[in-house]
Amino acid sequence: MEKDNQAVHIIRDRMARAAQRAGRRAEDITLVAVSKTKPIGDIVDAYASGVRHFGENRTEELEKKAQALGHLPGLQWHFIGHLQSRQSEIVARHAHFFHAVDRVRIAQRLSSQLGEMQRNLPVFIQINVSGEASKQGFAGEDWAHNSQQREELLGAIKEISILPNLEILGLMTMAPLDAPEGVLRSVFRNMAGLSAHVREQLPDLAARQLSMGMSDDFEIAIEEGATLVRIGSAIFGKRG
Numbered sequence: 459m460e461k462d463n464q465a466v467h468i469i470r471d472r473m474a475r476a477a478q479r480a481g482r483r484a485e486d487i488t489l490v491a492v493s494k495t496k497p498i499g500d501i502v503d504a505y506a507s508g509v510r511h512f513g514e515n516r517t518e519e520l521e522k523k524a525q526a527l528g529h530l531p532g533l534q535w536h537f538i539g540h541l542q543s544r545q546s547e548i549v550a551r552h553a554h555f556f557h558a559v560d561r562v563r564i565a566q567r568l569s570s571q572l573g574e575m576q577r578n579l580p581v582f583i584q585i586n587v588s589g590e591a592s593k594q595g596f597a598g599e600d601w602a603h604n605s606q607q608r609e610e611l612l613g614a615i616k617e618i619s620i621l622p623n624l625e626i627l628g629l630m631t632m633a634p635l636d637a638p639e640g641v642l643r644s645v646f647r648n649m650a651g652l653s654a655h656v657r658e659q660l661p662d663l664a665a666r667q668l669s670m671g672m673s674d675d676f677e678i679a680i681e682e683g684a685t686l687v688r689i690g691s692a693i694f695g696k697r698g
């Protein structure tokens with residue numbers, strides 16, 4: 459028997475209040491519950507509490523959970539982690555969204571696998587806005603001042619945008635861990651600025667979404683324009 463996940467309601471309430479502070483509508487922000495490392499039962503409980511979007515970052519785990527929960531109507535899988543080429547087929551087959559396009563090659567590979575499966579996949583271009591070398595993603599932290607970085611990024615997005623069976627929904631980023639609020643806010647604001655710039659430069663792309671914000675910073679991300687937040691530990695508890 460599933461049980462209600464109380465944390466889901468608390469998070470939804472905090473999301474709604476952050477949206478309100480920014481003059482935004484709560485319905486325009488999607489909660490992706492990051493269930494990585496957590497058991498199937500936790501996902502069933504969160505689903506019973508109204509969550510439909512779940513995030514995973516390991517392909518074997520995505521495959522196992524997607525197969526086990528295929529009977530739950532409307533459940534959508536978001537693959538949010540770095541994807542290695544040899545595992546891309548699992549994402550092409552099971553994911554409903556992919557947040558971490560961090561190189562043109564992986565997009566090309568997914569595109570051709572999706573074509574064979576006759577599936578489409580909405581994706582996000584991952585941007586390394588924090589400039590940390592350890593983070594995946596296209597360089598983008600200095601887009602406003604560095605025209606070479608900006609041109610390279612726009613060129614890559616353009617190349618990905620013409621691939622069949624992939625649809626670019628927008629940009630995704632991870633803020634630095636444990637940074638002060640002011641730093642987080644400026645990272646998210648920089649990302650929102652980049653998103654507006656991409657839309658202006660590539661008007662045929664309907665890339666309006668922004669996947670940003672996690673357990674410790676989602677309210678700031680929403681205030682700065684996030685349309686999807688990826689929340690794990692605040693819903694499911696700390697990971698072991």
Ligand SMILES: *Cc1c(COP(=O)(O)O)cnc(C)c1O
Nearest residue numbers: 492515538672673688689690691
């Ligand atoms: C794990 C993870 C999250 C969720 O992190 P929490 O701090 O537990 O909310 C969000 N996004 C990505 C890409 C992750 O890998």
